[in-house]
């Protein structure tokens with residue numbers, strides 16, 4: 109164990125996303141000084157649809173941001189399954205779930221956290237870590253400021269890697285991406301639409317699912333929806349060789365697109381701030397090493413298909429502050445207690461990926477039938493029991509306030 113020389117410490121937090129800002133707020137609540145560095149030259153906004161479950165709402169409350177996270181769901185939202193001819197049948201959406209999650213954009217959570225950062229919080233943009241060394245007294249981090257063109261080394265009591273799926277902190281301290289990124293063999297393309305889907309009402313959520321590919325729209329009150337394409341691939345590198353819209357078109361071909369996919373793809377081609385990426389889980393045997401800890405997607409990215417990335421990032425950051433408070437004399441003891449408490453919860457959600465993936469993108473014709481049994485109230489006792497059992501455990505875990513200890 110490494111003893112702190114004083115009650116409060118100084119932490120470097122890498123990444124100004126949900127995990128990073130939540131960690132900064134919570135560590136300051138615990139009496140720590142924080143420095144946040146962000147690779148981008150300015151704070152991003154916008155993003156894509158996210159659902160915030162109880163597991164994230166409870167820590168958001170303790171971080172002081174819950175009131176700012178007003179759900180963007182339509183009061184009368186309806187979920188539809190459609191085919192390429194835009195023929196509809198009833199579907200299942202986030203607003204039909206047992207505990208309706210808050211419907212948000214990622215930028216809503218980030219803006220709320222940014223506003224809640226205590227005045228004077230030090231944020232350095234265009235800055236990245238390039239080397240990390242630890243000794244008994246602290247962690248020395250070399251920081252490169254691309255804006256100023258400077259490099260300098262500073263000492264901290266704690267280094268928090270909240271720098272996302274392709275975390276630099278993780279690669280500097282724990283090992284290369286290839287050791288920890290588990291490919292899901294799917295691509296995603298997410299964007300905010302500029303128009304409503306033609307022929308549908310603003311409150312209608314649409315899912316067009318086929319084996320190995322799907323397109324969803326998520327209604328947002330007061331503005332056009334957020335849209336998401338997902339598709340399976342056997343060659344991730346190949347997907348990045350074409351412009352994103354061409355790769356998505358290829359994935360949904362060769363059959364005619366039909367009106368809805370056609371509109372979505374046309375909009376995607378001209379969207380601002382679109383996201384096009386491969387899907388991976390981060391799977392690490394340990395999330396901390398002496399005075400270094402990784403949090404959020406950097407540590408455990410559960411993927412969008414579990415709907416738990418933002419909620420678990422908030423929970424992980426909140427719990428980190430609590431454990432630091434409980435172990436004021438030892439950062440290592442705090443990080444050990446933090447990981448021991450959090451890991452089973454996170455692993456549960458990581459293991460639920462196949463179910464979530466099949467709900468978003470049916471993996472086969474059989475998977476599509478199973479998905480239908482889980483999403484519709486069919487009069488069969490067996491499937492109904494399965495549906496209730498699966499959903500009950502799954503959704504209890506999404507609501508569980510793991511950060512409250």
Ligand SMILES: Cc1cc2nc3c(=O)[nH]c(=O)nc-3n(C[C@H](O)[C@H](O)[C@H](O)COP(=O)(O)OP(=O)(O)OC[C@H]3O[C@@H](n4cnc5c(N)ncnc54)[C@H](O)[C@@H]3O)c2cc1C
Pocket residue numbers: 122123124125126127128145146147148156157158159160161214235236237270271272273274275276277296298336383403404405406411412415416417418419420421
């Ligand atoms: C399409 C989509 C839908 C989703 N839906 C949901 C949902 O419904 N519910 C849910 O809970 N979650 C959802 N998620 C997941 C959720 O958005 C993420 O899990 C969450 O935003 C992760 O936050 P983070 O802070 O850990 O990482 P990130 O958001 O990746 O933030 C990392 C930050 O670190 C910065 N950074 C990176 N490298 C460096 C570096 N070397 N130096 C300095 N800064 C660096 C980045 O610029 C960024 O600002 C979804 C994700 C996607 C893609």
